[in-house]
Amino acid sequence: MRGVWSLDSSNLSPKPAQLEQVSAQPATDTLEAANVSCANITSADLFWTFLQVGLYGFGGIAAIGRHMIVERRKWLNEQDYAALLGLCQILPGGNVLNVAAILGDRYCGPAGAFWAVAGLFAMPLLILVAIAGIYDQIADLPDVQAAIAGAAAAASGLLIGTSVKMMRALKLRLLALTFALIAFLAVAIFRLPLVWTLAVLMPLCLAATFWERRR
């Protein structure tokens, strides 16, 4: 059961040192192999990384989540992260929250999932409670309102820009770009419900990808 994760982590373009260690383990020695991947990425790493995702994730955590996991920690490459995000989108719950749970479990089992999710929520909850207490006093200050409005405008831009960056990095083909465009138009312009858009487009996109590859 556990061997799956170690096998999996060698699939995730890990740091060179990690790759060597994992491949040095016999594939049948599942417990040892699991310990190796856990020794490289600890629950503390997970907690600390997702703590920063939560702390810096103003106006949504998709942009900072990708930055920490792909650019900073290099836990996943762009393709693996994008695919995992795709899986997390069709599951209920916030996308990055699901990413935290899955990566936490992948590297350190259920305890890792717990620490990753706890890290994600620790600071934002404290901050939320703290500002809820003083919100009534500061919310009416024009400078505070201006700062929040400015950051909110930028947060929207970060979502759009992160999407563009990932599309560029993945070198999406025409077919894939078409599906991205249809999904965008359906939700942003035609305001169709997210669930229906996903239920229709996700199977179609997967089917079209298999069809394109087969030819």
Place this chain on the structure above:
Amino acid sequence: MMETLLFRFTLLCLGLSLISVGGAPSILPEMHRQLVDNWGVITDRTFAESLALAQAAPGPNIMVISLLGWRVAGLWGLILASIGIILPTTVLAVGAGRVYARLMSAAWFPTFKVGLPPVVLGLLAASGVLTATLSVHNWFGASLTGGAALFAAFSRRNPVIALLSAAALAVLARQIGLIDLSQH
């Protein structure tokens, strides 16, 4: 009375968690219907303020449910709402992640992996446009959105730089009398 409310509210969170595809936005209408219209435990205004407050704080958007829990039943409301909304999806995600990891060795997995992202990337951009229509009301806000989009698309640096710069520019623009984003 309070215990019953807390119990019902926790059950509501646990249930809505399992249909929260895409996070908080998909379940807020039902939350509003129950808390404001059916149970009458918080006012329309408190509900709207909680949304604004959660938007202003960093972190996952699902945290708005924790804040509503606090408004409904204090500290225990916050704790139980958080657990209720996070636990079911987290357990489900871990299970799905394990199945996903098992599929990685399948011959068709590389193609599957290529087919997953396009729709999500379209939706990611769409959520940016949707939130922009709520928060951007003039050319200055629009240029902050555009600047941040370019930053995220072409720079490898931490996105928080764009957020802090935009907040500082907005304060500066107000101070020098150029444009005031706090008014619209």
